Each structure stands twice: as structure tokens, then as C-alpha cells.
Amino acid sequence: MPAAWYGWYYLRYPYRVPACAGTFLFRDASVMRANSRPVTSNQTGPHEQRHAIVRKHAQSTFLKPLSPASCAAFTLAMAAWRQAGGSLILDAGCGVGMSTRRLAVHHPGSFVIGVDQSADRLQRDVRWPGTPPRNFVTVRADLVDFWRLMLAEGVHPEKHYLLYPNPWPKKDQLGRRWHGHPVFPAVVALGGQVECRSNWQTYVEEFALTLTQLSGVATRAERYDADPATPLTPFEEKYLMSGHALWRCRAALPAPVPPSSATPGVIPFPLSARD
Numbered sequence: 262m263p264a265a266w267y268g269w270y271y272l273r274y275p276y277r278v279p280a281c282a283g284t285f286l287f288r289d290a291s292v293m294r295a296n297s298r299p300v301t302s303n304q305t306g307p308h309e310q311r312h313a314i315v316r317k318h319a320q321s322t323f324l325k326p327l328s329p330a331s332c333a334a335f336t337l338a339m340a341a342w343r344q345a346g347g348s349l350i351l352d353a354g355c356g357v358g359m360s361t362r363r364l365a366v367h368h369p370g371s372f373v374i375g376v377d378q379s380a381d382r383l384q385r386d387v388r389w390p391g392t393p394p395r396n397f398v399t400v401r402a403d404l405v406d407f408w409r410l411m412l413a414e415g416v417h418p419e420k421h422y423l424l425y426p427n428p429w430p431k432k433d434q435l436g437r438r439w440h441g442h443p444v445f446p447a448v449v450a451l452g453g454q455v456e457c458r459s460n461w462q463t464y465v466e467e468f469a470l471t472l473t474q475l476s477g478v479a480t481r482a483e484r485y486d487a488d489p490a491t492p493l494t495p496f497e498e499k500y501l502m503s504g505h506a507l508w509r510c511r512a513a514l515p516a517p518v519p520p521s522s523a524t525p526g527v528i529p530f531p532l533s534a535r536d
């Protein structure tokens with residue numbers, strides 16, 4: 262790997278911090294505010310173009326070049342996982358990594374990879390309470406690359422979380438929501454137990470419809486009553502403190518078909534529901 266690439270990615274292995282006697286010392290004041298406004302949108306329900314756009318993505322080959330930084334981060338994340346062993350959990354868009362740590366604690370037999378593109382979030386100086394688990398890693402990478410690299414390398418998560426993704430609520434922003442993005446067929450082709458959470462009902466409804474369209478697996482958006490005492494992520498905590506309703510959708514996607522092509526960027530999976 263060229264030496265210059267090392268400056269492009271961020272990788273943080275589990276590290277030890279002093280136990281804080283159970284006190285939650287989360288330093289991120291910006292996400293601790295209880296005055297978050299609910300999502301507003303000029304959409305009144307699932308986007309009417311969603312089905313056609315998803316069909317187009319499923320029938321196309323998404324060939325955006327992979328960034329060297331994402332490739333380097335992927336290599337390191339895979340090395341950390343292989344060294345640790347266990348089934349794989351992907352925390353896609355992990356932000357500061359709170360959910361990555363919590364999932365690692367909840368699933369001691371698994372290895373959790375948290376991926377986020379934001380160096381600022383990943384490097385934020387957070388004092389985590391208690392002894393950190395050792396079965397996780399957070400890496401800085403573009404998920405659009407990371408997902409396709411996983412698929413090309415035949416790496417399939419047992420569980421896959423997309424927690425409070427940016428909603429992109431304007432009607433003309435459908436293509437920025439994960440399910441409206443050309444990479445989404447690759448996300449579905451990875452298989453595993455997928456869970457998406459949001460404080461915007463429409464996002465989760467669209468996500469569920471798209472999972473079903475691409476996989477044939479029935480799923481739907483449902484209200485999610487998270488425990489305010491144990492939020493999984495800072496955004497979940499912020500929305501709970503602000504009194505927002507939370508939504509989620511879960512689906513056990515079928516085991517993936519072995520890849521027929523090793524070309525990164527090419528989705529080698531014949532998706533089951535391309536109608």
C-alpha cells in the first residue's frame with residue numbers, strides 16, 4: 262500500500278479508558294440537546310418514483326470508482342475482524358461509534374465494524390463509560406465503496422445496522438437516501454439481518470418497500486419504543502429527549518448467492534425481484 266494512503270483513512274482499535282462508575286460522560290453537547298425539530302418534508306408518503314428508480318438501479322451496473330482511502334480502510338477492517346474472529350456485524354454510518362461499542366457489548370461472540378465517512382465524528386473526544394469491549398473497530402470510509410468491497414470479497418454481515426441515516430427529506434433528495442442510491446442493490450445483496458431506524462416514518466416506509474422490492478422478503482415500518490435509559494446511538498438519544506416517535510424496519514435477507522465476478526464495483530448478484 263503506498264505510504265501516502267495511510268494519511269487518508271482513520272482506524273481506531275478498541276482502547277482502554279478509565280471506568281467512570283457508570284456515569285455517562287458523553288461529551289458531544291451538539292447531540293445532547295433535547296430540542297431537535299421533527300423532520301419536515303414536502304413529501305406526504307413514500308416517493309411515487311421510488312419503485313421505478315430502484316428498478317433502474319437493480320438493472321444497472323454501478324461503476325463509480327472505488328477510492329484508495331476506502332480500500333485501505335476496508336483492508337484494515339478485514340484484518341482486524343479476521344484476527345478477532347466471530348460473526349460480522351456492520352454498523353453503517355456509525356457516527357462517533359457509540360452504537361458500535363454497544364453492539365459489541367451486546368454481541369460478545371461477534372466482531373462489529375463501524376464505518377463512517379466523518380473523521381470529525383470518529384475522532385471526537387468522547388469519554389466512554391466502563392471498560393470498552395475489544396470486539397470492534399471503527400474505520401473512516403465511504404460506505405458506497407465499503408459495501409461494494411464487501412460484496413466483491415464475499416464478506417457478508419450476520420447483522421447490518423443503518424441507524425438514523427441522514428433523512429434527506431426534500432422530495433428531490435430521494436437519490437441521497439440510502440434506498441434511493443444506486444449502491445442499494447449491493448446492500449441488499451450482502452444479505453443478513455438488516456435493521457434501519459429513523460425518526461422520519463417516510464424514510465423507514467420507503468426503506469422497507471425497497472427491501473421487499475429487491476429481496477422479495479416482506480417487511481414494514483413499525484414504531485419503535487426505544488428505552489430512553491439505554492439509547493443505542495447519540496441521535497436516538499437526542500430524538501428520544503426531544504419527544505420524537507422512532508421508526509424501524511427489520512428484515513432477514515436471504516443468504517447471498519456466491520459471486521460470479523470478482524470485479525469491485527460490479528454487483529454479481531442476480532436480484533430476485535427486479536420487476
Ligand SMILES: C[S@@+](CC[C@H](N)C(=O)[O-])C[C@H]1O[C@@H](n2cnc3c(N)ncnc32)[C@H](O)[C@@H]1O
Nearest residue numbers: 354355356377378379403404424425494495496
Ligand atoms: C445522522 S448521522 C447518524 C450517526 C449515528 N448512526 C447515530 O445514530 O448517532 C449519519 C451518519 O452517516 C454518515 N454517513 C453519511 N454518508 C456516508 C457515507 N457515504 N459513508 C460513510 N458514512 C456516511 C455521516 O457521516 C453521519 O455520521
